[in-house]
Amino acid sequence: AMLRSPDGMLPQSTEATILFVDIAGFTPLAERVGPQDLVSILNEYFSALVDVIESHDGIVTQFQGDAILAVFNVPQLVPEHAAQAVSTARKIQQTVAHRTFKGERMSCRIGIATGPIIAGNVGALGRLNYTVHGDAVNLAARLEQLCKTQGTNLLIAGSTVSCITDVDFEPVAYITARGQSNSVMTYTIN
Numbered sequence: 001a002m003l004r005s006p007d008g009m010l011p012q013s014t015e016a017t018i019l020f021v022d023i024a025g026f027t028p029l030a031e032r033v034g035p036q037d038l039v040s041i042l043n044e045y046f047s048a049l050v051d052v053i054e055s056h057d058g059i060v061t062q063f064q065g066d067a068i069l070a071v072f073n074v075p076q077l078v079p080e081h082a083a084q085a086v087s088t089a090r091k092i093q094q095t096v097a098h099r100t101f102k103g104e105r106m107s108c109r110i111g112i113a114t115g116p117i118i119a120g121n122v123g124a125l126g127r128l129n130y131t132v133h134g135d136a137v138n139l140a141a142r143l144e145q146l147c148k149t150q151g152t153n154l155l156i157a158g159s160t161v162s163c164i165t166d167v168d169f170e171p172v173a174y175i176t177a178r179g180q181s182n183s184v185m186t187y188t189i190n
Contacts, residue, residue, distance in 0.1 A: 011120030016073035017085040017112060017160055018132065018140040019058065021049065021092060023066040024107045024153070037102065042066065044101040049092055056088040057081075061119075061132055067144075071132050074119040082114050082163035089154055090189065111143030113157035135177075142177045143186060150186070158185040 023029070023045070030038050046068065050060055053070045057078045062069040070088070073081035089110045096106050115136030121128040136159070143155035150172050161169050169187035176183045 011118060012074055013116065013118050014074055015081075015115065016071050016117045016119070016132065016136065017081040017114040017163075018117070018136045019053070019068075019070045019072070019085045019088055020111045020137075020140040020144045021068050021070075021089075022109050022144050024109050026066040029104065029106075033104070041102045041104050041106075045096075045106060048095055048099070048101070052091045052095055053088055056084045056091070058084065058088055059130075061130055067141075069132070069137070069141075071117070071119070074117070074132065075130070082160045083167075085112050085114075085160065086156065086164060086167060086189070089156075093153065107153065109144050109147035110154045111140040111145070111147070111157075112155070112160050113137075113139035113143060114160040114163060115139070115157075139177050139184065143175075146175055146186070150188075152188045154188050155186045156188065158187065161185075161187050 049068055053060055058070040058072045060068055060070050072078045072085045078084055089112060096108055113136040115134060117132045117134035117136055119132045122131045123129050139157055143157060147153055147155050152172060155172060167189065170190055172186045172188050174183040175186055
């Protein structure tokens with residue numbers, strides 16, 4: 001259910017929340033199970049996560065290896081996009097913790113950031129993909145990577161946290177994302 005070049009969809013510039021989720025320990029898993037099993041495991045895992053994302057009004061714009069990039073608030077409006085992304089992260093964590101995928105236990109890392117993005121169909125003639133660009137996209141991906149060093153499976157940017165009033169977030173650390181001068185406060189949820 002990946003969004004591919006919806007007709008007549010004009011590029012948009014808007015605030016949105018980006019969720020980036022990646023499998024922890026993917027390389028050892030890939031080496032252990034072999035290519036056919038790996039594809040079956042990934043397909044079952046991706047299907048489960050896409051269901052969660054879409055049930056919270058998110059859109060998957062990209063699969064990158066073992067990672068998923070999802071966006072909330074484009075192309076359709078999601079008024080509570082930050083809260084929906086955080087709810088999605090919690091549900092993904094529950095889903096992954098409480099089941100196996102073709103018999104394999106998995107765990108994942110998630111980064112979430114909110115900010116101005118540009119969304120639109122990008123690519124070559126006849127091969128357009130709906131994609132999102134902007135600092136929030138880069139930051140969400142960076143936060144996912146920083147989960148390793150911060151000892152958590154979920155890092156949320158202050159820009160997202162400031163949109164949500166009814167969740168108890170725990171401050172983690174100030175981080176500086178690549179290519180950005182100012183540091184960002186990050187949070188998690190226990």
